[in-house]
Amino acid sequence: MSTIGRNLHVSVFGQSHAAAVGVTIDGLPAGEAVDAAELARLLARRAPGGKLATQRREADEPEILCGLLDGVTCGAPLTAVIRNGDAKSRDYRESAEKPRPSHADWPAHVRYGGWQDVRGGGVFSARLTAPLCVAGGIAMQILARRGILVAAHVRSIGAAEDRPMNPMGEDDAVLAARLTRPVAALSDEAAERMAAEVEAARKAADSVGGTVECMVTGLPVGLGGPLFDGIDGRIAYTVFGVPGVKGVEFGAGFEAARMRGSEMNDPWCRDEAGAVTAAANRAGGVVGGMTTGLPLIFTCALKPTPSIGQPQRTVSLAEGGEAELRIRGRHDPSIVIRAVPVLEAVTALTVLDALLDAPAVLPDTPRRDLPRVPEG
Numbered sequence: 001m002s003t004i005g006r007n008l009h010v011s012v013f014g015q016s017h018a019a020a021v022g023v024t025i026d027g028l029p030a031g032e033a034v035d036a037a038e039l040a041r042l043l044a045r046r047a048p049g050g051k052l053a054t055q056r057r058e059a060d061e062p063e064i065l066c067g068l069l070d071g072v073t074c075g076a077p078l079t080a081v082i083r084n085g086d087a088k089s090r091d092y093r094e095s096a097e098k099p100r101p102s103h104a105d106w107p108a109h110v111r112y113g114g115w116q117d118v119r120g121g122g123v124f125s126a127r128l129t130a131p132l133c134v135a136g137g138i139a140m141q142i143l144a145r146r147g148i149l150v151a152a153h154v155r156s157i158g159a160a161e162d163r164p165m166n167p168m169g170e171d172d173a174v175l176a177a178r179l180t181r182p183v184a185a186l187s188d189e190a191a192e193r194m195a196a197e198v199e200a201a202r203k204a205a206d207s208v209g210g211t212v213e214c215m216v217t218g219l220p221v222g223l224g225g226p227l228f229d230g231i232d233g234r235i236a237y238t239v240f241g242v243p244g245v246k247g248v249e250f251g252a253g254f255e256a257a258r259m260r261g262s263e264m265n266d267p268w269c270r271d272e273a274g275a276v277t278a279a280a281n282r283a284g285g286v287v288g289g290m291t292t293g294l295p296l297i298f299t300c301a302l303k304p305t306p307s308i309g310q311p312q313r314t315v316s317l318a319e320g321g322e323a324e325l326r327i328r329g330r331h332d333p334s335i336v337i338r339a340v341p342v343l344e345a346v347t348a349l350t351v352l353d354a355l356l357d358a359p360a361v362l363p364d365t366p367r368r369d370l371p372r373v374p375e376g
């Protein structure tokens with residue numbers, strides 16, 4: 001399904017080599033200004049082109065058809081389209097009958113009975129993450145006005161690692177500086193090592209995977225809920241919608257499995273103003289599916305780009321038997337770099353969706369200082 005959200009319904013449509021890709025967002029709060037220049041900056045971070053990315057050239061200029069009045073949301077569904085301008089469909093003639101290893105070609109062929117759009121990966125292409133960034137960019141602007149900021153960086157590419165973000169909150173200047181680099185890492189040095197990994201993979205007609213760490217600050221305490229309402233589960237669901245994501249972990253994540261409770265537990269404490277907070281953030285800002293008020297932090301693993309230049313083993317659907325495939329076309333030597341704004345976008349959409357949840361306590365219900373404990 002290409003629709004996400006419980007309160008904010010986001011539907012992505014189009015195919016990589018169709019006339020356009022686009023998005024409809026239903027449930028956007030009214031009265032929210034959309035800054036087109038700010039949105040364009042987010043889309044530019046994801047757009048194809050440049051030395052470390054696919055050579056497909058797309059303007060990625062969204063045309064907002066409805067939902068705005070003088071640049072302000074009016075409560076009606078918002079639809080934006082982005083024209084596809086540089087599809088080279090002949091590159092996909094061979095892989096149409098020789099499914100690419102690790103791409104969606106073969107399972108899609110079975111699921112859609114051969115009627116799927118194979119050009120550029122069709123609906124499975126990361127091209128659909130462009131409209132996702134339109135929706136996520138609008139959500140980021142709505143959240144930023146409420147002091148909620150979403151920021152991701154490349155944590156690793158191949159063997160090149162960046163330092164993790166400070167789980168208690170990252171320096172604003174460091175976060176701003178990441179966007180000036182060709183790879184959104186927290187230092188020039190890490191960005192250079194990562195770029196070298198991508199370049200080496202490209203030269204070897206190969207690709208390379210990596211990890212992206214994402215942080216949300218300024219969240220209220222108690223966003224989310226139990227079981228399937230959990231903010232971590234809701235984020236994981238949308239993050240897994242991003243093509244190429246193979247894993248997500250919150251806070252200490254898989255490392256928590258090797259810890260004792262005494263090492264993992266974040267002590268509750270009081271800040272200077274006497275408010276409850278935590279002295280550490282191994283939880284990644286979420287406990288019981290609800291935000292703790294500390295930064296929400298998760299890391300995702302992204303696989304190496306499936307379409308590589310080397311000859312690969314596959315099958316021939318035309319002739320039967322096995323075959324060798326040599327993929328043509330313009331592909332990212334690493335998807336990690338361009339996935340950063342996409343992961344920010346889906347995170348912002350999920351956080352805004354959760355903020356629009358009905359409150360668990362009505363505003364006129366008195367709040368108790370202590371939890372009610374029944375007698376007996």
Ligand SMILES: Cc1cc2nc3c(=O)[nH]c(=O)nc-3n(C[C@H](O)[C@H](O)[C@H](O)COP(=O)(O)O)c2cc1C
Nearest residue numbers: 103104124126243244245306307331332335338339
């Ligand atoms: C930003 C971004 C760019 C991508 N670029 C490419 C690409 O150029 N070539 C390719 O084969 N896959 C690319 N992918 C990954 C595929 O779309 C993805 O691996 C494929 O749809 C199969 O889905 P899965 O990896 O989630 O199983 C990209 C993914 C992202 C997020």
Ligand SMILES: C=C(O[C@@H]1CC(C(=O)O)=C[C@@H](OP(=O)(O)O)[C@H]1O)C(=O)O
Nearest residue numbers: 048054056120121125126127329330331
């Ligand atoms: C076009 C984009 O990336 C594309 C994502 C992609 C894939 O398989 O995911 C494969 C390539 O498609 P094509 O062969 O049509 O150039 C990338 O260029 C984009 O992100 O805007």
